[in-house]
Amino acid sequence: MKEDERGKMFEDRKIHYLTGLPNAGGYLDEIIRKMKDGTIQNYTAFYFNLKGFGNINQRYGMEKGDMIIVRLSEKVKDFLEDDEVLGHLGGDNFVALVKKERKEKFCRLLNGIEIILETEGHSYKLRIPSTIGLWDINDEFTDPGETIGRTSIALQYAKHIQHVPVVSVTDAMVERVAVQKSVLQRYQSALSNHEFLVYYQPKVDSRNNMLVGAEGLVRWKHKGEMVSPGIFIPPLETNGEIVLLDYYVLRRACTDIKRWIDEGIEPVTISVNFSRKDLMDPDLAENIDRIITNSGIDKKFIEIEVTETVDEQEHGELARFISDLDSRGIMTAIDDFGAGYSSLATLRExxxxxLKIDRSFINTEEFSWKDEIILRDIIHIATSLGMDIITEGVERQDQIDFINKVGCFVIQGFFYDRPLPVEEFEDRLRNKKYEKK
Structure with a gap:
């Protein structure tokens, strides 16, 4: 019997063919029983995933991997009491229902389960930890699937957002996921209906208070209300749809620049953000070039902003992308330089x-001599390499005094202006001089 046929047979029986544990259907049956007898609120629901199990499969093979799954399942099951439940959703994904007073002990167990593996005449001791999402069941609920859904949300937060071993789900997490799902459902129609707007935040030379550029920032106006970028950007990046929005913003910026020129308004260079996730598109540089060229504007009026990365593969892709744009005569900027683990290799390669200096360098009440030395040296290296320097997030006069002292003069931030709707920005283009503060 083929494995998929065997899996389907056991699916119908609501147990997993490999471990003999309840599968999703069998697990939910146990949940329903405890809901009916009124004991469900005595439990904590778990969803856990084995860390690094893919590497174990690659090293020892699928057959040994299956053996490890079975032995681990047996050890977890031995820990459980009769009224507690362990389920196997497939692969290295498990669910469990454990009494609340025992949840901390259960977490400690899952922190590292030791398995002895014998292969080719050798014995190996493997310690297999898990990433855990959990939900203390306190509220009345009618959908048994929430025990999997809520813990799955917590698990994703643990793995991909907070990067910690254990996360307990909150209502805010659940609401955020629901909002993100709603965003994805409305996204295509929002693009078609031009609900996305481009606001422009000025860049100002602090030596003469003159407007010298701007950053195009996307805003979403849905049914008369503004949707925060913090709500709609993350899900679009996660599922890869962000590239369509970035192209959309670029087209709008090019259209605005062309209109300003036609109306006799002298434009400034507009920078447009492209997500690192966009690098998955092999034609990204070519498409950007085509959009700018087809708009009929000079390429000098557009600069493409990207955020530097510490991922080795992304670093290589980003270097190739920037080089491709450079060969096409399109300027680029590195955003948030200095946030996280910036490398001087970025300046070299x-x-x-x-180079846009991250706001973290100036987001302090007092500037130390270390801040001054580090920032001065970064700016000196970058300017010696022919790069322009901008500091973002500037809000106070003492911040301007500090960055001027270390050699940066072009700034972006609320000190001069917030992001402006296109009509207000056009007024600023007509009068580029800011009154001295």
């Missing part, structure tokens, strides 16, 4: 035109 990337053919960028502008």
């Amino acid at each position: 990337f053919q960028v035109h502008t």
Whole structure:
């Protein structure tokens, strides 16, 4: 019997063919029983995933991997009491229902289960930890699937957002996931209906208070209300749809620049953000080039902003992308430089035109001598390499004084202006001089 046929047979019986544990259907049957007898609120629901199990399969093979899954399941099951439940959803994904007073002990167990593996005449002791999402069941609920759904949300937060071993789900997490799902459902129609707007945040030379550029920032106006970018950007990046929005913003910016020129308004260079997730598109640089060229504007009026990365593969892709744009005569900027683990290799390898100093360098009440030395040296290296420097997030006069002292003069931030709707920005283009503060 083929494995998929065997799996289907056991699916119908609501137990997993490999471990003999309840599968999703069998697990939910146990949940329903405890809901009916009124004991469900005595339990904590778990969803856990084995860390690094893919590497174990690659090293020892699928057959040994299955053996490890079975032995681990047996050890977990031995820990459980008669009224507790362990389910196997497939692969290295498990669910469990454990009494609340025992949840901490259960977490400690899952922190590292030791398995002895014998292969080719050798014995190996493997310690297999898990990433855990959990839900203390306190509220009345009618859908048994919430025990899997809520814990799955917590698990995703643990793995991909908070990067910690254990996360307990909150209502805010559940609401956020629901909002993100709603965003994805409305996204295509929002693009078609031009609900996305481009706001422009000025870049100002603090030496003469003159407007010298701007960053195009996307805003979403849905049914008369603004939707925060913090709500709609993350899910679009997660599922890869962000590239369509980035192209949309670029087209709008090019259209605005062309209109300003036609109306006799002298434009400034507009920078447009592209997500690192967009690098998955092999034609990204070519498409950007085509959009700018077809708009009829000079390429000098557009700069493409990207955020530097510490991922080795992404670093290589980003370097190639920037080099491709440079060969096409399109300027680039590195955003948020200095946030996280910036490398001087970025300055050496990337053919960028502008370096944007991250706000974290100036987001302090007092500037130390270390801040001054580090920032001065970064700016000196970058300017010696022919790069322009901008500091973002500037809100106070003392911040301007500090960055001027270390050699940066072009700033972006609320000190001069918030992101402006296109009509207000056009007024600013007509009068580029800011009154001295």
